[in-house]
Amino acid sequence: MKIFRVLGIPVELDISFLILMVFIYLLTYLGFLSLNLAVLITLVFVVVVIHELAHSYVALRFGVKIRSILLLPIGGVSRMEEIPKVPRQEFLISIAGPLTNIIMAMLTAVPLMLNLPGPFRPFFGDFLAVNLVLALFNLIPAFPMDGGRILRAILAERVSYLRATRIAANLGKTIAAMMAVTGLFYNLFLILIGLFIYIGAEQEYQSTLISSLLEGVTVGDVMTPDPVTLRPDMTVGEALDVMFRKKHMGYPVTDGDELAGIVTFHDISEAARDVMVGDVMTAEVVTAAEDEELTSVLEKMNRHQLGRLPVMGDGKLKGIISRTDIIRTLNLMRKGIE
Ligand SMILES: [Zn+2]
Numbered sequence: 021m022k023i024f025r026v027l028g029i030p031v032e033l034d035i036s037f038l039i040l041m042v043f044i045y046l047l048t049y050l051g052f053l054s055l056n057l058a059v060l061i062t063l064v065f066v067v068v069v070i071h072e073l074a075h076s077y078v079a080l081r082f083g084v085k086i087r088s089i090l091l092l093p094i095g096g097v098s099r100m101e102e103i104p105k106v107p108r109q110e111f112l113i114s115i116a117g118p119l120t121n122i123i124m125a126m127l128t129a130v131p132l133m134l135n136l137p138g139p140f141r142p143f144f145g146d147f148l149a150v151n152l153v154l155a156l157f158n159l160i161p162a163f164p165m166d167g168g169r170i171l172r173a174i175l176a177e178r179v180s181y182l183r184a185t186r187i188a189a190n191l192g193k194t195i196a197a198m199m200a201v202t203g204l205f206y207n208l209f210l211i212l213i214g215l216f217i218y219i220g221a222e223q224e225y226q227s228t229l230i231s232s233l234l235e236g237v238t239v240g241d242v243m244t245p246d247p248v249t250l251r252p253d254m255t256v257g258e259a260l261d262v263m264f265r266k267k268h269m270g271y272p273v274t275d276g277d278e279l280a281g282i283v284t285f286h287d288i289s290e291a292a293r294d295v296m297v298g299d300v301m302t303a304e305v306v307t308a309a310e311d312e313e314l315t316s317v318l319e320k321m322n323r324h325q326l327g328r329l330p331v332m333g334d335g336k337l338k339g340i341i342s343r344t345d346i347i348r349t350l351n352l353m354r355k356g357i358e
Contacts, residue, residue, distance in 0.1 A: 022088070029076050030088045031069060040093045060146050067121065067150045068096040071158075074120035075113055075166075076100060082109045102319075103169075105181050111173035114166045121155035162192030164220035185228040192221035233353045234314040234346075242314065242349045243331045243339035249274045250283060252298030256291045259283065272330040272337055273301045279330055279337050281305055307332045308341055318346055 021038070022030045044061055047053040072089045076098050080086055087099040103110050128148040161167040168188050175184035196218035203210025250259050250271045263271070263285055270284040281301035291300045306324050308317045310333035317329065321343055328342040 026073055027077050027080070029073065029080070029086050031073075032088045032090045034090060034092045037065075037091045037093050056146075059143060060150070063143065063146055064150050064154075065091060065096070067124070067147070067154055070124070071117040071121055071154060072096040072098045074116040078116040079103065079113045082106075082113065084113075105176075107173040107176040107181075107184075110169055110176075114169035114173065117166050118155040118158045121151040121158075125151040125155065160195065160217075161188070162195045162217045162221060163189060163224040165217070168192050168221070168224070182228055182232045185225055189221040189225035192224075193218050196221065229354075230318075230350060231315045233350060234318070237314045237349065238310070239308045239312045239314065239317055239331050239341050240310040240333075240338075242345045243308075243310075243341040244345065245339040247272060247330075247337070247340040249337070250297050250301075251275065252280050252296065252301065254297045255293060256288050256295045256297065256300065257293035259288055259297050260293070263288070270328045270340070270342070272305075272340060273297055274337060277336060279305060279307070279332070282328075282330060284327075305330060309333065310338050314346055314349070317341060318343075 021033050021035065023033055024031055041062075044053065044058050048055055048058040069089060069091065076086045076089060079098075079100055082104060084103060085101045090097045090099060103113055125148050128144050128151070132144045132148065158166040159170075161171040163169070163172075171191070172181075172184045172188040175187055178184075179187075196214040196216075198214075199217065200211045200214030203212075203214060248262065248266045248268065248271060250262060250273050252273055252275055259271075263269075269286075270282060272279055273281040273283055280298070281303040282305050283297055283301040287300045287302070288297075306320060306326060306329055308320065308329040308331045310331055321327070321329065327344075328340055330337055331339040331341055
């Protein structure tokens with residue numbers, strides 16, 4: 021649910037977040053929760069949105085597309101395109117969030133110290149505390165926190181981007197392990213945070229490794245050229261015969277020279293044998309271009325949850341590329357650098 025736009029960025033509420041808010045205020049109304057606590061929880065979300073807006077605003081200025089800021093019961097997520105692998109830009113985008121919190125904390129500290137009266141005066145203490153905690157937590161130098169990205173950006177000015185990511189990820193994992201061990205003695209919640217950081221660090225390293233391995237590799241390099249195609253006027257029975265002979269799981273459907281759709285074994289397996297392929301195929305096809313980079317195709321596959329894409333070149337079907345093709349290439353290249 022889109023609620024408002026700030027600086028051209030839509031802020032959206034997830035339905036689970038709305039339910040949480042209604043629930044909190046219902047509990048407050050019924051007297052199970054103090055109003056102060058309800059306000060504090062609301063303040064946390066307001067501060068989180070401002071924090072995410074700061075990241076998005078700076079990212080927007082570097083030309084990164086922002087889809088939205090989504091509020092979930094666990095916090096806020098900026099849904100943006102991949103941040104450019106330019107250390108200075110990543111540094112500024114990452115530091116914008118915590119820095120905004122520190123500035124807001126300082127701005128609140130002034131009226132608090134001067135003891136200025138005002139209608140919002142009772143909430144200043146909470147506002148300041150929430151901002152400080154959020155800034156400090158995010159400055160922990162570990163992925164997926166901002167601190168991890170800030171550290172990587174600083175390191176990447178001196179060593180390669182991949183190496184910088186590896187150092188930052190390893191530091192993140194060490195911090196995560198220390199948190200978990202401390203958690204064993206003091207607070208079990210720390211073990212959860214440790215686990216969250218550990219997984220985040222490993223994921224960031226893996227995805228950076230993949231994109232740096234695949235850099236410069238195009239679809240044309242790994243696709244299967246001249247794929248077996250089906251026609252929309254074939255019956256499902258005929259298509260199944262082809263599938264059993266060729267043993268692929270998905271086929272482009274062509275009508276003359278034109279790409280008409282794509283059909284998978286899954287689409288066909290539940291249809292009657294005399295139904296036309298044209299009626300069970302997916303006509304809205306997501307395609308890849310022959311000269312497109314593999315990283316962009318992988319991202320496309322993930323976004324649409326697809327296992328294979330037809331490859332187009334000069335308006336014609338040139339081949340087909342599957343997730344398996346990409347993984348095979350990755351494994352070969354990984355062997356190459358080990
Ligand atoms: Zn942040």
